[in-house]
Amino acid sequence: xxxxxVTIPFAQQAxxxxxxxxxxxxxxxxxxxxxTRASVAAAAGTALGFPMIARAQQNFSWKMTSAYGKGSPFxxxxxxxxxxxxxxxxxxxxxxxxxxxxxxxxxxxALEGFDAVRAGTVEMNHANxxxxxxxxxxAQYFTAVPFGLNFQGINGWLYDGGGQQLWNEVYAPxxxxxxxxxxxxxxxxxxxxxxxxxxxxxxxxKMRIPGLAGRVxxxxxxxxxxxxxGEIFPALERGVIDAAEFVGPFQDRKLGLHKAAKYLYxxxxxxxxxxxxxxxxxxxxxxLPKDLQAVVENAAAACNVISExxxxxNNAEAMDDLxxxxxxxxxxxxxxxxxxxxxxxxxxxxxxxxxxxxxxxVHDSYMAYKKKYDxxxxxxxxxxHDKILTA
Numbered sequence: 302x303x304x305x306x307v308t309i310p311f312a313q314q315a316x317x318x319x320x321x322x323x324x325x326x327x328x329x330x331x332x333x334x335x336x337t338r339a340s341v342a343a344a345a346g347t348a349l350g351f352p353m354i355a356r357a358q359q360n361f362s363w364k365m366t367s368a369y370g371k372g373s374p375f376x377x378x379x380x381x382x383x384x385x386x387x388x389x390x391x392x393x394x395x396x397x398x399x400x401x402x403x404x405x406x407x408x409x410x411a412l413e414g415f416d417a418v419r420a421g422t423v424e425m426n427h428a429n430x431x432x433x434x435x436x437x438x439x440a441q442y443f444t445a446v447p448f449g450l451n452f453q454g455i456n457g458w459l460y461d462g463g464g465q466q467l468w469n470e471v472y473a474p475x476x477x478x479x480x481x482x483x484x485x486x487x488x489x490x491x492x493x494x495x496x497x498x499x500x501x502x503x504x505x506x507k508m509r510i511p512g513l514a515g516r517v518x519x520x521x522x523x524x525x526x527x528x529x530x531g532e533i534f535p536a537l538e539r540g541v542i543d544a545a546e547f548v549g550p551f552q553d554r555k556l557g558l559h560k561a562a563k564y565l566y567x568x569x570x571x572x573x574x575x576x577x578x579x580x581x582x583x584x585x586x587x588x589l590p591k592d593l594q595a596v597v598e599n600a601a602a603a604c605n606v607i608s609e610x611x612x613x614x615n616n617a618e619a620m621d622d623l624x625x626x627x628x629x630x631x632x633x634x635x636x637x638x639x640x641x642x643x644x645x646x647x648x649x650x651x652x653x654x655x656x657x658x659x660x661x662x663v664h665d666s667y668m669a670y671k672k673k674y675d676x677x678x679x680x681x682x683x684x685x686h687d688k689i690l691t692a
Contacts, residue, residue, distance in 0.1 A: 358397070359397070359590070360396070360397050360399075361397065361398045361399070361588075362399050362400075362401070363398065363401070363424035363585070364400070364401050364403065364408070364423040364424060365383060365400050365401065365402050365424070365426065365427055366405075366408050366409050366417060366425070366426050367383050367403065367404050367405055367414070367427045367428060368405055368412055368414055368426075368428035368429065368432060369411070369428075369530055370404045370405045370406065370411075370529070370530060370531045371403075371404030371405075371407060373404070374555055374615075375485065375551075375552055375608060375612065376427070377402075377404055379608075379611055380604075380607045380608060380610075380611045381483050381603075381604040381605070381606075381607040381608025381610075381611055382604075383402050383427040383482075384402050385607075386400075386427070386579070386600055386601065387400040387402050389600040389603060390596055390597055393596045393599070393600055394593055394596045397593060398589070398593050398597070402427075405529055405531070409422070411529040412428075412432055412529065414426030414427075414428050414432075415432070415433045415436060415475075418477055418580050418581065418582050419475050419476060419477060419582070421582050423582075424582050425579060425580065425581050425582075426578075426580040427482065427578070427579060427580075428577070428578055429444045429512075429575065429578055430443040430444045430479065430576070430578045431443075431444035431445065431511060431512030431513065432511065432512075436475070437471055437657075437660075438656075438660045439471045439657070439659050439662075439664075441512055441513045442663045442667050443468050443576060443578065444512060444576050444578065445488075445571070445575045446513065446667065447513060447514055447517060447570055447572075448573070449573055450574060450667075450670075450671055450674060451486075451487065451574050451678075451682075452486050452487075452609055453682070454574070454670075454671065454674045454678070455484070455576060456484075457670070457674060458667060458670045458671075459576075460602075462670040463666055463670075464666065464667070465480065467662065467663050467666055468480070471659060472580075472583075473583075476582065476583045477580055477581060477582060478580075478581050479578050479579060479580045479581065480578075480581075480598060480601050480602075481578070481579070481601065481605045482577050482579040482604045482605055483576070483577030483604055483605055483608040484575060484576055484577065484606075484608060484609040484612075485548050485549060485574070485577075485608075486575075486609050486612050486613060486616075487569035487572070487573050487574060488549055488571070488572040488575055489548075489549055489550070489553070489569060490546065490567060490568050490569065490571065490634055491508070491544055491546030491547070491565075492544060492545050492553065492558045492561070492564065493506075493543070493544040493562055493564040493565075493566060494543050494544065494561075494563075495543070495564070497566065497635070499637055500521060500637060500642075503518065503521045503522060503523050503638070504521065504523070505522060505523075506522075506523050506544055507523075507524045507541070507542045507543045508523050508525060508544040508545065508546070509526045509527070509528045509533055509542050509544070509545040509546065510525055510526075510527075510546045510571075511527050512571075513649065513650075514546070514571035514572070517571070517645045520645045520648070520649065521642070521645060526542055530547060533545050533547055533558065534556045534557050534558060534560075534561060537558060537561040537562060538560070544562065545558060545562070548575070549612060550565075550616045550620040551612070551618070553565075554622070554623060554627075559627050559629050563628060563629055563630055564629075564630050565630065565632075566631075566633065566634050567631050567632060568634045568639060570642055570643075576605075577604075577605075577608065579601050650664065
């Protein structure tokens with residue numbers, strides 16, 4: 302076989318040499334010429350080690366674990382859930398990337414997804430990044446920050462404000478990448494067995510609350526517990542905990558939390574928009590062809606929007622039922638309590654930023670974007686809710 306360096310120049314000479322008496326022959330041999338050139342191109346691709354067609358059709362079979370139990374609404378079932386995400390990736394890839402989804406406890410414990418993806422035990426995990434603040438505090442910012450950005454704002458920062466790039470930078474030392482794949486919108490403060498009249502009522506309270514909000518509550522004397530979703534109701538019912546935060550009216554009602562506590566404080570101070578995280582092993586990600594990487598990214602972005610839309614409708618219906626039919630007392634926290642929570646939040650964030658350069662980098666980016674977004678919202682969303690809707 303001729304080498305690539307000899308074959309192509311020779312073929313070019315043959316095609317460029319066109320005496321007049323070959324004209325009719327060339328016109329009748331067009332098909333043969335095209336086949337010859339195709340053979341040369343195929344040989345060139347093989348010689349360079351680029352079997353393009355074979356690579357484009359390579360199939361992948363991955364595993365994805367979740368921090369939430371099988372059948373959990375929003376997280377595991379329904380539009381925008383982990384199961385829906387896997388189906389979309391399968392369909393969009395034409396079956397070239399299939400993902401087997403495991404609920405919490407099926408393959409690994411609920412909150413061990415970070416370590417499983419890092420070790421390559423599974424390729425993906427579906428959860429929330431604030432579960433990993435013990436690994437790196439900066440992970441908090443990619444789920445929710447108390448008194449932080451709303452759904453529109455967090456998407457603006459992630460997709461167009463540098464947040465996505467910082468997310469991957471934070472996880473780079475762990476050999477992972479991540480992206481948003483869902484959002485609950487604003488969450489509720491949580492369920493309490495007793496009325497909260499002042500910040501003094503929080504002292505000694507046993508409460509299920511994850512992430513940065515847990516640290517803030519702890520600073521105010523709350524005994525903070527981190528429990529998976531499936532363990533919240535029995536703990537609240539038996540008095541192991543006095544209060545609990547989960548997601549919102551629909552998911553909370555599904556767990557039966559309204560049967561164990563009647564006070565639902567609605568002010569979503571701690572999670573004004575809660576991002577679901579698709580965590581991916583970097584080595585596995587790099588093996589995917591670019592088109593399959595694009596499939597995953599676009600399927601995740603679709604689920605991010607679709608899941609939040611699902612929450613809006615279902616939470617509206619559930620809240621109406623809880624208040625009208627279930628005897629739930631729904632109201633915001635007292636202003637004094639919110640003021641104290643904000644003060645402590647600022648202190649906790651300042652301490653975290655002072656300890657870690659990466660956290661400072663993420664914090665500065667988040668807050669700079671929030672400052673601009675808040676100013677814009679003062680012209681757009683704020684007046685709409687405060688003035689136009691009440692006109």
